[in-house]
């Protein structure tokens with residue numbers, strides 16, 4: 251067999267063998283091991299500019315930053331093509347697509363055959379979480395996409411330093427294999443011209459949790475292609491967490507300091523495009539409160555020696571929804587991206603080499619190149635940017651990043667929020683009665699679907715723990731794991747758990763609650779509850795704030811709207827019961843009895859109301 255030209259390599263024998271085996275099958279022109287250096291990054295970015303994938307933004311607008319437009323068919327996660335291939339179907343559970351692992355490989359391995367012809371095969375060593383962690387979680391992504399290399403460099407700790415540690419410890423690692431599925435040689439041997447965003451109509455995002463492997467084919471989009479993120483840090487890691495007694499969750503992590511100097515770390519689970527990044531970067535509107543960012547998307551939590559739950563953000567960058575991000579809504583994000591070193595995908599470009607998207611400024615620019623690459627003016631009846639367009643930016647550029655982000659031990663969590671987009675029914679804030687009730691609330695979390703995944707937008711679906719698309723195993727077992735975490739701990743040391751909804755609407759469709767920085771008022775109430783400063787009122791769905799305990803000083807929203815946002819309406823909740831019942835029916839006898847009990851209690855309380 252002919253040797254394939256290779257730059258770099260490894261002394262990790264098993265890794266070396268795997269890379270060679272893959273290379274022989276996908277048949278790239280060359281193999282390049284990614285070292286993570288600045289020179290290498292410059293080379294990759296230049297390649298992407300030459301290929302037409304990247305347009306460099308003006309240095310005086312966004313230094314060292316690039317604009318990319320995807321194929322219009324490759325803009326979001328493909329949940330219907332995402333699989334958990336555990337050996338037993340039961341281990342994938344009723345919420346995941348499943349196929350027998352051998353059958354899936356028999357289907358996919360031929361797709362990968364020759365799939366990298368005419369391209370470079372990159373090998374990216376990475377670690378999710380800290381390299382200095384007690385048990386660092388390594389991964390290697392093989393990819394034929396330079397865009398993925400450039401993005402992974404921002405989103406994860408990658409390169410030579412990671413690989414050296416893997417070699418020293420002969421580390422176990424997650425094997426990520428990714429191809430855009432667009433070889434540059436046709437079946438008849440003719441050369442194929444490359445396009446700026448190669449991808450394939452056929453897409454598969456496949457996880458083999460028992461083998462710590464991920465195979466992703468056909469897409470270049472973030473969550474489908476940056477395998478350290480959702481595929482590893484949530485789907486595969488949730489399986490590791492189940493087995494090792496910790497938690498891998500779809501949560502932001504926020505450090506909050508009250509005017510009295512009390513520090514609380516709060517985690518929050520919201521489905522995709524429902525407000526995690528914005529809340530993680532909140533600029534409180536109430537005087538004296540300080541917020542700092544620890545994480546905006548993923549939280550790995552385990553018990554510390556003091557019996558509290560500690561959270562780590564395993565990521566290195568932010569992959570944020572662009573539309574709606576503006577100086578008035580999320581000034582911290584704007585300050586972060588202004589420092590540059592970022593990739594902007596499927597947003598609009600301005601004539602002077604900057605980017606723009608809906609919600610960045612109140613006033614629309616006179617002229618843009620839209621996300622289809624077409625001329626756009628404010629008269630256009632189309633959006634300039636795709637609703638799931640994204641900024642990808644280094645986390646260390648966040649001006650108010652908490653110093654604890656760097657601490658491999660993580661931060662002790664005082665409260666966990668669950669939230670979603672609900673036009674009706676779900677009040678602004680509700681506190682759970684205890685961990686079992688919290689698990690019930692989380693397991694029945696619901697939200698209107700968004701553009702972060704392909705498919706219909708705005709449809710209410712259950713999204714337990716905001717993890718529906720990210721659980722790497724059976725949801726019933728996942729609920730049982732949550733209940734078990736509660737049993738393991740001293741109840742007094744467990745985080746308090748809250749349900750929130752920033753998205754309730756009035757009859758005219760307007761938001762009842764202004765959201766964004768004003769959400770600090772709700773955070774303040776949570777801290778008051780944690781500190782035992784205020785009482786709450788019992789209701790069938792949990793504990794509700796006394797109206798006077800939500801600080802509305804200086805709030806530019808009518809008392810009537812605030813009251814409506816906070817209201818618990820028994821009628822609406824009675825209408826919710828059959829939906830929750832339907833959802834639980836999916837799990838049959840596997841559903842933990844404790845959750846069944848909680849639903850029975852809710853039904854009973856709502857009937858008595």
Ligand code: GTP
Pocket residue numbers: 520521522523524525526527528529546547569570571572573574575579702752753761764765766769
């Ligand atoms: P993923 O990165 O996909 O997981 O999304 P996310 O949960 O990080 O959501 P993000 O913070 O990016 O917000 C998604 C959209 O919701 C953006 O368009 C925001 O402008 C909007 N949004 C965020 N917070 C609020 C809020 O408090 N109120 C309202 N009305 N909109 C919000």
Ligand code: SPV
Pocket residue numbers: 326327471472473474479480521522523547569702703
């Ligand atoms: C999400 O969809 O939840 C995201 C973007 O954060 S992605 O990385 O594509 O999953």
Ligand code: MN
Pocket residue numbers: 523526527546547569570571
């Ligand atoms: Mn986000």
